[in-house]
Structure formats: structure tokens, C-alpha cells
Amino acid sequence: MPDLVCDACGNTYPAGDRQHCDCGETLWYELATDFAWPAESGSLWAYGDLLPASDPVGIERAAGGTPLVRAPRLDDYAGCRIRVKDESANPTGSFKDRGTAVATAALRERGADAIGTVSHGNMAMSTAAHAASAGMDAVVLVPDDIPEERLGHIARYDPELYAVSGDYGRLYEASFSLAPTFVNSDSPLRVAGQKTTVAELLHQFDGAPDAVVVPVSSGGHASGTWKAVRELHAAGALDSVPELHFVQAAACDPIARAYRNGDDTVTPVADGGGETVAYSIANANPPSGNRVLRAARDTGGSVLSVDDDAIRDAQRALATHAGLAVEAASATSLAAVRELTAEGRLDASDDVAVVATGTGFRERPPTPDTVHRVTQGELREQF
Amino acid sequence: MPDLVCDACGNTYPAGDRQHCDCGETLWYELATDFAWPAESGSLWAYGDLLPASDPVGIERAAGGTPLVRAPRLDDYAGCRIRVKDESANPTGSFKDRGTAVATAALRERGADAIGTVSHGNMAMSTAAHAASAGMDAVVLVPDDIPEERLGHIARYDPELYAVSGDYGRLYEASFSLAPTFVNSDSPLRVAGQKTTVAELLHQFDGAPDAVVVPVSSGGHASGTWKAVRELHAAGALDSVPELHFVQAAACDPIARAYRNGDDTVTPVADGGGETVAYSIANANPPSGNRVLRAARDTGGSVLSVDDDAIRDAQRALATHAGLAVEAASATSLAAVRELTAEGRLDASDDVAVVATGTGFRERPPTPDTVHRVTQGELREQF
Numbered sequence: 001m002p003d004l005v006c007d008a009c010g011n012t013y014p015a016g017d018r019q020h021c022d023c024g025e026t027l028w029y030e031l032a033t034d035f036a037w038p039a040e041s042g043s044l045w046a047y048g049d050l051l052p053a054s055d056p057v058g059i060e061r062a063a064g065g066t067p068l069v070r071a072p073r074l075d076d077y078a079g080c081r082i083r084v085k086d087e088s089a090n091p092t093g094s095f096k097d098r099g100t101a102v103a104t105a106a107l108r109e110r111g112a113d114a115i116g117t118v119s120h121g122n123m124a125m126s127t128a129a130h131a132a133s134a135g136m137d138a139v140v141l142v143p144d145d146i147p148e149e150r151l152g153h154i155a156r157y158d159p160e161l162y163a164v165s166g167d168y169g170r171l172y173e174a175s176f177s178l179a180p181t182f183v184n185s186d187s188p189l190r191v192a193g194q195k196t197t198v199a200e201l202l203h204q205f206d207g208a209p210d211a212v213v214v215p216v217s218s219g220g221h222a223s224g225t226w227k228a229v230r231e232l233h234a235a236g237a238l239d240s241v242p243e244l245h246f247v248q249a250a251a252c253d254p255i256a257r258a259y260r261n262g263d264d265t266v267t268p269v270a271d272g273g274g275e276t277v278a279y280s281i282a283n284a285n286p287p288s289g290n291r292v293l294r295a296a297r298d299t300g301g302s303v304l305s306v307d308d309d310a311i312r313d314a315q316r317a318l319a320t321h322a323g324l325a326v327e328a329a330s331a332t333s334l335a336a337v338r339e340l341t342a343e344g345r346l347d348a349s350d351d352v353a354v355v356a357t358g359t360g361f362r363e364r365p366p367t368p369d370t371v372h373r374v375t376q377g378e379l380r381e382q383f
Numbered sequence: 384m385p386d387l388v389c390d391a392c393g394n395t396y397p398a399g400d401r402q403h404c405d406c407g408e409t410l411w412y413e414l415a416t417d418f419a420w421p422a423e424s425g426s427l428w429a430y431g432d433l434l435p436a437s438d439p440v441g442i443e444r445a446a447g448g449t450p451l452v453r454a455p456r457l458d459d460y461a462g463c464r465i466r467v468k469d470e471s472a473n474p475t476g477s478f479k480d481r482g483t484a485v486a487t488a489a490l491r492e493r494g495a496d497a498i499g500t501v502s503h504g505n506m507a508m509s510t511a512a513h514a515a516s517a518g519m520d521a522v523v524l525v526p527d528d529i530p531e532e533r534l535g536h537i538a539r540y541d542p543e544l545y546a547v548s549g550d551y552g553r554l555y556e557a558s559f560s561l562a563p564t565f566v567n568s569d570s571p572l573r574v575a576g577q578k579t580t581v582a583e584l585l586h587q588f589d590g591a592p593d594a595v596v597v598p599v600s601s602g603g604h605a606s607g608t609w610k611a612v613r614e615l616h617a618a619g620a621l622d623s624v625p626e627l628h629f630v631q632a633a634a635c636d637p638i639a640r641a642y643r644n645g646d647d648t649v650t651p652v653a654d655g656g657g658e659t660v661a662y663s664i665a666n667a668n669p670p671s672g673n674r675v676l677r678a679a680r681d682t683g684g685s686v687l688s689v690d691d692d693a694i695r696d697a698q699r700a701l702a703t704h705a706g707l708a709v710e711a712a713s714a715t716s717l718a719a720v721r722e723l724t725a726e727g728r729l730d731a732s733d734d735v736a737v738v739a740t741g742t743g744f745r746e747r748p749p750t751p752d753t754v755h756r757v758t759q760g761e762l763r764e765q766f
Contacts, residue, residue, distance in 0.1 A: 041425070042423075042424070042425065043450070058455070058456070058705060061452065062452050067448070069474075071441055072440070088476075089472045091450070091452075116766075128706075129707070129708070132702065133454070141762070144756060149748065152747070152748030153708070155748070156703075161751065162756075162757055163754050165757070166758060170759070174762075174763070179766050316539075323474060323512035323515045323516030323517075324516075325512070325539050359742075361745045365532065365535030365538070366535060368535055368537075370538075370544065371544045374548070376549045379545060380561070383522070383563075
């Protein structure tokens with residue numbers, strides 16, 4: 001089993017349940033000094049050399065292996081050549097399955113029979129589903145004001161569900177002192193699994209595109225993205241490094257603010273942030289936010305934010321010009337590309353991959369504005 | 384381009400927009416006299432030798448390539464060794480994308496820039512999405528009493544949407560005389576694409592399991608299933624043929640009734656059939672129903688029906704024991720296996736693959752019955 005390392009201060013710890021460095025930053029696993037691209041890539045386990053687990057069962061085996069869709073009809077909208085990494089093809093409809101699959105497999109290898117998580121969205125569903133598939137117990141902590149329908153989507157997999165009153169933001173910290181092991185959004189095991197989103201993307205693209213754009217919330221997926229690029233480049237499997245751009249919703253964008261201010265650390269949004277359609281990524285106090293700043297600066301990328309009008313517009317464009325019904329949080333990445341090309345940071349000749357993190361099927365669709373109401377006779381006259 | 388053939392009377396027609404034989408049965412394409420399993424199978428296009436199209440774009444390229452999940456925690460429930468072909472991993476969350484992708488690609492190769500379909504469910508969403516991705520026009524005919532939310536899921540991709548009053552069942556027949564080309568659920572192009580569900584499954588299993596169980600509505604997917612098995616066996620790519628079992632909801636089961644009665648043709652359900660949670664497959668007058676009878680008998684399989692209680696129970700088992708949230712219609716296949724093992728038609732040593740045809744994320748989840756409502760202090764005492 002590899003070491004746990006702090007990329008901020010360089011401290012190293014033996015592998016295990018420890019998740020944070022004494023300096024406060026989240027640890028990650030140091031892997032893959034030696035790596036060769038696999039011949040096939042039907043699931044994330046094709047990239048097993050990058051992972052701290054090796055014996056998947058059930059839907060763990062099916063996580064990853066999502067398509068990278070070339071979407072030429074979005075090029076004009078985006079201002080560059082667009083590919084969409086469609087993470088909705090995962091077993092529970094989001095990128096979270098990659099981190100969960102690796103986490104549940106690794107925990108079992110350590111003898112654990114349970115997993116906990118703090119989430120009221122995709123991660124909760126993913127964790128509950130993987131535990132159900134593997135025969136593990138799942139403890140899921142949600143805020144007590146969670147919408148009924150979302151609670152139903154989580155409960156379907158029959159986890160132990162706790163609706164917790166009080167300041168939900170504090171549960172992230174508190175959960176690490178509870179049993180079972182809580183694998184939250186930026187936990188080392190989850191980040192290890194999340195490396196495979198971009199590893200697979202780079203494999204499918206056959207190298208590095210000019211830029212990769214990823215929505216950011218806690219910073220866990222962003223960490224995995226950066227870690228994969230670092231490991232693959234260090235191993236000689238990647239000749240060049242793509243710019244990594246991370247995007248938040250303007251209503252709650254503490255990392256983007258810190259980036260604009262030139263800060264090295266993220267200041268939490270005091271009032272918890274405003275409402276946004278991209279609720280999945282509204283994180284007022286992102287635990288791996290500082291690392292996201294390092295990732296953006298290290299790769300020549302950026303951290304930016306987009307408002308709800310831009311998010312809705314990009315979400316509509318993904319459906320009407322690429323046939324992809326993604327959740328609002330996923331559409332931030334396309335909205336960000338539009339901003340980056342408008343600013344001249346990217347241009348029409350650039351190949352850009354946006355990560356669509358999750359399905360829009362669990363969100364209520366907008367009311368249609370144009371439906372022709374006809375009789376069968378009227379229909380025949382029309383065509 | 385291959386010929387169109389009638390498997391009932393043997394008549395042959397040149398390839399083109401013709402969909403039905405003079406005898407009334409639906410035609411299918413005759414392909415793949417020569418076939419070798421591909422090295423990789425990331426999408427349905429790996430099985431290009433089986434297909435009457437070859438130049439996919441956008442999400443067409445991403446259709447298929449879905450996982451075959453070994454689900455050992457369902458074995459006790461099912462009474463045999465279960466694998467689930469998870470079609471929710473397709474771009475619009477259902478098996479329909481396979482048929483649509485092949486149809487839109489083939490129509491473009493013939494110079495068409497539009498496609499029509501009669502559907503108020505998965506096929507409507509799939510057709511609208513593929514047209515959006517490829518820059519084609521889509522005409523979608525839905526019944527005027529369609530639920531608002533389902534209409535929203537279709538409208539998201541911006542097709543020309545017609546809500547048609549009157550007897551919706553008659554629109555299937557009527558649509559073939561309209562322009563553009565209507566590719567309905569058992570149209571030859573769609574059936575050609577649907578062959579890849581089971582071709583891929585057999586490839587992933589590395590041969591034929593003892594049985595494959597598929598939900599049946601119009602008979603289009605069932606036709607594709609049977610056609611693939613026939614072509615692969617004839618080409619020498621498959622040593623043995625699995626039993627093909629097809630399942631309907633008991634509330635509307637004209638094909639299962641005909642099977643039980645020993646009939647060669649299906650009699651439509653006079654009153655349109657009863658209500659069922661498996662609304663996606665409630666087809667009172669299945670246009671390819673006769674072919675389904677031939678497929679079941681030819682392969683030593685059967686056509687059976689399961690009631691709503693059994694469907695709901697199987698749907699719950701798929702979520703709580705395999706981590707798969709499928710739509711109710713998909714769960715009929717697992718409910719059918721339970722019936723087949725109870726009858727002794729299949730036993731514990733049999734390898735059985737059930738096709739889970741589509742995602743449950745667009746269905747309202749049940750209200751959860753067990754949620755622990757606690758304060759943060761109470762939570763700490765618990766763990």
C-alpha cells in the first residue's frame with residue numbers, strides 16, 4: 001500500500017484511515033511511479049496502477065469507462081473545439097462512482113464492512129449504491145431540510161440515513177471522528193478514484209488537449225484531476241500537461257475569489273453563499289480549496305465562476321446541440337469555456353474537454369414552451 | 384446496403400425506407416454472414432459488421448458499450464447466477480440509444496436530414512437527443528395526456544413535439560405514411576441497432592449464458608435480440624444459443640397470452656390493457672409480437688408475464704442488492720427469472736443475464752420509510 005502525502009508541506013504518513021495532514025490540508029496517495037497506458041479501457045480498473053485497491057465487485061467493476069463525446073455542434077457556442085466527458089454513464093449517473101468504487105474496494109481490503117459519507121446529492125446516492133452492491137453497511141448524513149425527492153433517490157439503495165439538524169457544514173469535520181470510516185468528497189481514497197476521470201479522458205484523447213475544465217465544489221475531483229496529470233506526466237505517459245480550469249457557481253465561489261485576489265488560501269463565504277441552480281457544487285468552505293488554487297496555477301489554468309443565467313444557457317446548449325441532459329452543476333464547465341474564449345484565454349483552434357459530472361435526469365426538467373396540440377387529421381395535413 | 388427480409392414468409396426487398404412486408408410482418412436487415420469478435424468494445428460500433436450504417440457522429444458514437452454487471456447478491460433472490468446488462472449507461476439512459484444511433488447515422492447516409500418517431504418515453508428522448516447531437520430535425524408524436532414531467536424530459540432536446548389527440552395506438556400505423564421517415568420501436572433500422580445489446584452481452588460473457596431475459600413491448604428489442612443470436616450463430620461466432628425469455632407486465636400481456644395459448648399470432652388486448660407501473664412496456668397491440676413468439680420457441684425460451692407487486696419487489700431488490708436504480712419496466716426481467724427458477728425452468732447453477740433496459744432516475748422515487756432524524760449531539764452518541 002502506498003504512502004499518504006501532503007502536497008502542501010511535504011509530510012508523509014503510512015497508508016491507513018488518516019485523511020488530513022498535521023498542517024490541516026487533505027492528504028493524498030502517492031502512486032504510479034511506473035505506468036503504461038492499458039490496451040483497453042472499459043472501466044476505471046484499466047488504470048489499476050494508479051489505484052490503491054485491486055479487487056472490485058458488482059457495480060464497482062462498472063464504474064468509469066465513460067465516453068468522451070466530440071460535440072462539433074457546440075463549437076460555435078463554446079468558441080473552440082469541444083469534447084464532453086459524459087460522467088452520467090456511471091452506474092449511479094455521476095463521476096462520484098469512480099471515487100466510491102475505489103473507496104469501498106479499498107476499505108474491504110482493509111477488513112472494513114461499512115462506509116460513511118456526508119452528502120445530500122450524487123455522493124450519497126453513489127455511496128449507498130456501492131455499499132448495497134458489495135454487501136457493506138452505509139451511513140449517510142444529510143441535512144434535515146433536504147428535498148423529499150432527493151431523499152427518495154438516496155433511500156432507494158437502503159442505507160442508514162440520518163437527517164441531521166443544525167449547521168450541516170460542520171458535519172464534514174465532525175464525521176472524521178465517527179465510525180465507520182467516512183469517505184467524504186476529498187478523502188484520499190475518493191481522490192485516488194477520481195484520478196481516473198481525467199486519466200481516461202487523456203487516454204481517449206490520445207494525449208493532452210489544450211485545456212480540461214472541471215466544476216469544483218470541495219476540491220476533491222479537482223485534486224484527482226491534478227494528481228492524475230502529475231502522476232502520468234512524471235511516469236512519462238503524458239508528454240505535455242493540459243491547462244486545468246476549475247469553475248464554481250458565482251453565488252458561492254470562494255475558490256474563484258481567492259484565485260482572483262491572488263491568495264494562496266481560500267476564505268470561506270461568511271453567509272454560506274447564495275442560492276444557485278448548481279446546488280451540487282455550492283460549497284461555502286471547500287476543504288481542498290487551497291489545493292485547487294495550486295492546481296490551477298501549476299498547470300497554467302485558472303479558477304473562475306459563472307452566474308446562473310450562463311449555467312442555464314449552457315445546460316440548454318448541451319441538450320439541444322449535443323443531446324446531453326446534464327445537471328446544472330455540470331453545465332458550469334461549458335459556461336466557463338465560453339467565458340475563457342470570450343476573454344481570449346482559449347481560441348477556436350484549441351481542443352478543450354469539459355467534464356459533465358452528472359446526469360440531469362434527477363432534476364425536474366423545465367416546462368416545455370413549444371408543443372403543437374393537434375388532432376390526427378391535422379397531423380396528416382401537416383406532413 | 385443489405386436486403387430487407389421477412390422472417391415469417393421469406394420475402395425479400397431492396398434496402399430503403401420500406402418497413403413492412405406485404406404479409407404484414409415487420410422486415411429486418413439481413414447482415415453479417417461473416418463476423419469476428421472485435422478486440423475492443425467501448426461502443427456498439429465495435430460490432431459494425433452487424434450494422435447497416437458506419438459513420439457515427441456525436442452521441443451516436445457513445446451509444447452502447449454498457450456494462451454487464453455480475454450481481455452475486457441477487458443470486459438468492461433470483462435462484463440462479465445473475466448478471467445485469469445495465470442499459471442505463473447509454474447517453475440518454477436507455478437501450479433505445481442503440482437503435483436510434485444506427486437509425487440516425489443510416490438515414491444521414493441516405494441523405495435524410497430528419498427523423499420521426501411515435502413515443503412518449505425513452506424512445507422519444509433518445510430520438511430527440513440524437514437528432515440534436517447530429518443536427519437533424521426530429522418530429523416526435525406523443526399522446527396529448529402525457530404527464531407534464533415526461534414531456535419536459537423529451538422537450539429538453541428541442542424536437543418538434545406534437546401532442547396528438549384521439550386513439551394514440553393508431554398513430555404507429557399512420558406514421559409510416561408521413562414524412563420524415565418514422566423510425567418506430569420495431570423499424571428495421573432500429574432493430575439492427577438493438578442487435579448490439581445482446582451481441583455485446585454475449586461478447587462480455589465470452590459465449591452464451593444459459594438464458595437471456597428481456598422485457599418486451601412492441602417486440603423491437605426482442606427482434607434485435609433474436610436476430611443477433613441468429614446472425615452470430617450462423618457466422619460461427621457463437622457455439623450455442625441461449626434460451627431467450629421475454630417478459631411483459633401482467634396488466635397488458637398479449638404476447639404472453641398468445642404464448643400460453645400456443646398461438647402463432649398475437650391477439651391485441653381489446654380494452655387497451657390495464658394500468659401498470661411498467662408503463663414503458665404496456666403495448667396492447669405489439670406490431671412485432673408474432674416474431675417474439677417465434678423467437679421464444681426457436682430458442683427454447685418462453686414469453687411470460689409478471690404482476691406489479693413482483694415488478695416493484697424486483698425493482699427494490701435491484702437497488703438494495705445490486706446498487707442499480709432501474710425503471711419499473713426493466714425490473715420485469717428479474718421478476719421473470721424468479722418465476723422461471725420457481726417453476727424449475729432455470730436452476731441455481733444457471734448463468735442468466737437480465738437486460739435492465741433503462742434508468743429509474745426519471746421516475747419519482749418511493750417515499751423513504753426509515754430516516755433517523757437527529758441532532759449533531761445525538762449523532763455523536765450513536766457512533
